[in-house]
Amino acid sequence: MRYLTFALTKGRLAKQTMELLEKIGISCEEMQDKDSRRLIFTNEELKLRFFLAKGPDVPTYVEYGAADIGVSGKDIILEEGRKVHEVLDLGFGKCRMCVCGRSEAAPLLSHHELIRVATKYPNIAKDYFYNTKHQTVEIIKLNGSIELAPIVGLSEVIVDIVETGSTLKENGLEVLEDVCPLSARMIVNPVSLRMENDRIREILTRLRAHVIV
Numbered sequence: 001m002r003y004l005t006f007a008l009t010k011g012r013l014a015k016q017t018m019e020l021l022e023k024i025g026i027s028c029e030e031m032q033d034k035d036s037r038r039l040i041f042t043n044e045e046l047k048l049r050f051f052l053a054k055g056p057d058v059p060t061y062v063e064y065g066a067a068d069i070g071v072s073g074k075d076i077i078l079e080e081g082r083k084v085h086e087v088l089d090l091g092f093g094k095c096r097m098c099v100c101g102r103s104e105a106a107p108l109l110s111h112h113e114l115i116r117v118a119t120k121y122p123n124i125a126k127d128y129f130y131n132t133k134h135q136t137v138e139i140i141k142l143n144g145s146i147e148l149a150p151i152v153g154l155s156e157v158i159v160d161i162v163e164t165g166s167t168l169k170e171n172g173l174e175v176l177e178d179v180c181p182l183s184a185r186m187i188v189n190p191v192s193l194r195m196e197n198d199r200i201r202e203i204l205t206r207l208r209a210h211v212i213v
């Protein structure tokens, strides 16, 4: 039997992903050793391998088959547009993708003005403004602290993740429009889904029993 390889997202989603896998008897506890510099972990008994990667890299590993299965935020799946099958909503990491700004920016959206939109997610922003809203905008790619953009005048609005809303509130910003709901998803390489169908289906069946969407 060959190894099935899992690519998991580092950061916010990691702990809940490992807890969910533990619930179905897939232990990857070695990965939780913060002092270790080891990158890949093996469960010999179940013939499974695990590694943690930066969010946007997870669908890349899965598309190329370097990982059979991945866990990614829906935001990353949409933004990266990789050829992977999204097979399960894992029900955690819930948040929303929103257009945010000062309240005064609301008319610029309703009047379809040519505005600047700062975001870490240029493809999601482009799809929303061009294909859903039919509004021409200038998209400015940033890499973090997106809420700064409307405060310092880089852009009129941002497209970013909102979870509790506290970052917006503390910076005098608000949600102006909702783009889509987000959560952690399981993705699978299309060839792996065919070649390892029984093993992958079994994992999915067991996971479904523990997932609350």
Ligand SMILES: Nc1ncnc2c1ncn2[C@@H]1O[C@H](COP(=O)(O)OP(=O)(O)OP(=O)(O)O)[C@@H](O)[C@H]1O
Binding pocket: 009, 010, 011, 012, 013, 054, 055, 072, 073, 074, 075, 076, 093, 094, 095, 144, 161, 162, 163, 164, 182, 183, 184
């Ligand atoms: N408040 C939140 N902010 C950002 N991502 C969130 C939030 N709540 C849930 N998520 C989910 O967690 C994933 C991000 O986790 P991660 O810790 O890697 O965040 P990041 O800030 O984008 O990463 P990095 O610190 O490497 O820039 C997102 O892809 C999203 O699906």
Ligand SMILES: O=P(O)(O)OC[C@H]1O[C@H](OP(=O)(O)OP(=O)(O)O)[C@H](O)[C@@H]1O
Binding pocket: 143, 144, 145, 146, 147, 160, 161, 162, 163, 164, 165, 166, 167, 168
């Ligand atoms: O609604 P809230 O609960 O306040 O969460 C939303 C904030 O969290 C994320 O930022 P993150 O902490 O990942 O920082 P970054 O944008 O600099 O990556 C996101 O980009 C928002 O800024």
